[in-house]
Amino acid sequence: MTQPIITFDKVNKWYGDDFHVLRDLDLQVAAGERIVICGPSGSGKSTLIRCINRLEEHQQGRIVVDGIELADDVKAIERVRRQVGMVFQQFNLFPHLTVLENLTLAPMYVGKVPPKEAEERAMEQLARVRIAEQAAKYPLQLSGGQQQRVAIARALCLKPRIMLFDEPTSALDPEMIKEVLDVIVELAGQGITMLCVTHEMGFAKAVADRVIFMDQGQIVEENNPHDFFDHPKSERTRDFLSKILGH
Amino acid sequence: MAAVFTPIAPRRAPAGTTGPLAWARANLFANPGSTLATAVIALVAVLAFPTVFRWAVSEAVFAPDANACQAARGVGACWGVIAEKWRLIVFGRYPFEAHWRPELATILLLGLVAASGLRAFWKPWLAILWLLVVPAFFVLMAGGWLGLAPVPTDQWGGLPLTVMIATFSIAFAFPLSIAVALGRRSRMPAIRTLCVLYVELIRGVPLVSLLFMASFLFPLFMPVGKSPDVLLRVMVAMTLFAAAYLAETVRGGLQAIPAGQVEAARSLGLTWWQAQRKIVLPQALALVVPGIVNSFIAMFKDTSLVTIVSLYELTGALNIALNSDANWRPFKIEGYIFIALVYFAFCFAMSRYSLWIEKRVSAGKAR
Numbered sequence: 001m002t003q004p005i006i007t008f009d010k011v012n013k014w015y016g017d018d019f020h021v022l023r024d025l026d027l028q029v030a031a032g033e034r035i036v037i038c039g040p041s042g043s044g045k046s047t048l049i050r051c052i053n054r055l056e057e058h059q060q061g062r063i064v065v066d067g068i069e070l071a072d073d074v075k076a077i078e079r080v081r082r083q084v085g086m087v088f089q090q091f092n093l094f095p096h097l098t099v100l101e102n103l104t105l106a107p108m109y110v111g112k113v114p115p116k117e118a119e120e121r122a123m124e125q126l127a128r129v130r131i132a133e134q135a136a137k138y139p140l141q142l143s144g145g146q147q148q149r150v151a152i153a154r155a156l157c158l159k160p161r162i163m164l165f166d167e168p169t170s171a172l173d174p175e176m177i178k179e180v181l182d183v184i185v186e187l188a189g190q191g192i193t194m195l196c197v198t199h200e201m202g203f204a205k206a207v208a209d210r211v212i213f214m215d216q217g218q219i220v221e222e223n224n225p226h227d228f229f230d231h232p233k234s235e236r237t238r239d240f241l242s243k244i245l246g247h
Numbered sequence: 248m249a250a251v252f253t254p255i256a257p258r259r260a261p262a263g264t265t266g267p268l269a270w271a272r273a274n275l276f277a278n279p280g281s282t283l284a285t286a287v288i289a290l291v292a293v294l295a296f297p298t299v300f301r302w303a304v305s306e307a308v309f310a311p312d313a314n315a316c317q318a319a320r321g322v323g324a325c326w327g328v329i330a331e332k333w334r335l336i337v338f339g340r341y342p343f344e345a346h347w348r349p350e351l352a353t354i355l356l357l358g359l360v361a362a363s364g365l366r367a368f369w370k371p372w373l374a375i376l377w378l379l380v381v382p383a384f385f386v387l388m389a390g391g392w393l394g395l396a397p398v399p400t401d402q403w404g405g406l407p408l409t410v411m412i413a414t415f416s417i418a419f420a421f422p423l424s425i426a427v428a429l430g431r432r433s434r435m436p437a438i439r440t441l442c443v444l445y446v447e448l449i450r451g452v453p454l455v456s457l458l459f460m461a462s463f464l465f466p467l468f469m470p471v472g473k474s475p476d477v478l479l480r481v482m483v484a485m486t487l488f489a490a491a492y493l494a495e496t497v498r499g500g501l502q503a504i505p506a507g508q509v510e511a512a513r514s515l516g517l518t519w520w521q522a523q524r525k526i527v528l529p530q531a532l533a534l535v536v537p538g539i540v541n542s543f544i545a546m547f548k549d550t551s552l553v554t555i556v557s558l559y560e561l562t563g564a565l566n567i568a569l570n571s572d573a574n575w576r577p578f579k580i581e582g583y584i585f586i587a588l589v590y591f592a593f594c595f596a597m598s599r600y601s602l603w604i605e606k607r608v609s610a611g612k613a614r
Contacts, residue, residue, distance in 0.1 A: 053514050055510050055513065055514060074518075078516050078518065081513065081514060081515070081516040082516045084514070085514075086511075086514040088507060088510070088511065090505075090507050092505075092507040092508060092510065092511035093511070094508065094511070094512075094526055094530075095530070096529050096530050096533065105515070105517075105525060106515035106516060106517065109517060109521050109525065110515060110516040110517060110521075111516075151511075154515070155514075155515075158515065158516065
């Protein structure tokens with residue numbers, strides 16, 4: 001393995017004084033790798049990926065992203081965030097801005113891209129998620145699936161090297177899940193490093209290089225999707241898989 | 248078997264749903280309670296109307312004739328007092344022959360305020376306009392330049408003073424309140440404590456006592472003759488007072504914005520300030536437009552309290568104008584009704600503006 005693009009080294013994190021959400025967590029992600037993270041609720045999987053762009057601070061250990069260690073240096077964190085796009089469960093689009101303005105905001109203010117070029121870039125990304133015709137609308141005028149595709153396009157506008165997906169389809173009506181997953185699958189074919197928290201196991205089989213199972217703040221098991229689903233090693237993984245695949 | 252034709256009973260034509268009769272049925276006589284309320288209100292109106300009409304119109308004196316007014320006293324209103332004294336009420340003790348100066352200054356300032364309320368005018372030149380109009384306002388009012396006779400601030404008064412105190416207090420209180428509201432949510436304990444202290448201290452004190460402190464107490468702590476003008480001190484007091492209330496309104500708006508909005512902004516690499524300015528504040532302020540305008544209206548009316556520190560804005564000017572003239576002194580009620588209408592015109596305009604803004608803000612969000 002060449003120099004990893006993301007490294008977690010004995011990372012510990014607590015919420016408040018007593019909830020130990022990440023326990024001595026070690027993880028290395030190679031550039032271009034596609035990882036799916038699953039696990040029961042409260043296992044720390046969202047916290048893990050939110051630590052990568054420092055939406056959450058860890059208290060012990062080291063996290064290095066794209067050669068930059070995440071600590072209190074605000075400038076360094078902002079540099080990391082430019083390299084890391086994030087897609088949220090609740091979309092988190094800006095409701096007071098049009099779809100196009102949602103996409104041009106960061107390039108203009110963070111990337112210092114001239115407005116005209118930012119718009120061209122935005123339209124390019126909107127076309128990529130097949131929603132260019134909605135550019136002038138406001139987010140709340142779109143369906144959930146459309147909103148999530150806009151959110152993906154927005155995260156791509158800064159040309160990140162890493163994309164984080166935090167349960168991107170959990171808040172969607174069932175008939176909209178596919179349109180969003182299709183977009184992510186397409187993205188996966190293009191060499192971008194991806195970490196995705198999801199329980200969509202079909203999706204995991206189709207795109208993941210590695211599936212990570214987390215429980216109680218630790219990585220319990222990780223493997224390629226074939227072995228992970230067909231020959232889970234630990235009891236806890238088998239138990240979890242039987243619950244989510246058992247119906 | 249052949250179908251048998253059975254005619255159904257004829258129905259009454261539907262009651263009209265439009266027109267004045269239908270409106271009255273729906274709004275005045277919809278149920279017994281509503282009918283009763285309508286009857287009581289109508290009765291009171293019918294009983295009161297002749298008295299009010301006699302006093303305000305039929306027996307009233309409209310000409311500025313002091314003798315006729317004295318004769319009609321107790322029976323009819325004396326609107327002549329307005330015709331006679333309106334310039335003193337509107338401009339206070341400002342030198343009579345120079346009234347065009349506060350008049351022009353006030354029109355300029357109100358025009359500027361009106362332009363600032365329209366989004367279409369939010370261009371760089373609006374800031375330049377402020378930088379031109381505000382000094383022009385003070386040059387016109389104070390004089391001593393361009394051949395204008397100097398007029399000391401203790402002679403400023405009436406509506407120009409009301410408009411000036413309200414405009415500048417609002418213009419400074421609004422940004423200050425945003426800073427304080429953000430400060431109260433800061434992660435830095437020192438800033439947070441400072442902002443909480445500020446809001447709680449100012450809110451815990453009546454405006455009147457703040458005005459007394461600004462006017463009488465503050466100069467005691469300054470070297471003799473070095474204290475800034477009383478008008479400035481009073482405006483600072485009004486600003487600080489209003490900003491404390493406004494800050495809480497703004498904070499309410501900030502708290503209504505989901506954490507995900509800031510997270511999304513930060514994940515895109517925006518700094519904390521950029522996230523507040525571009526994402527949080529536009530949404531938060533739009534939510535609390537009614538509360539903000541509420542505070543603005545309250546401030547406009549609170550300017551009448553500066554009378555107690557000897558600044559004669561509209562309310563104070565009315566008192567001077569009538570007290571100084573024995574012929575007209577008895578007709579204060581008419582004067583108060585007049586200035587009440589002036590206050591109402593300004594406050595009503597602000598309240599309509601608030602409704603208009605609300606409609607525009609929600610237009611883009613409709614599904």
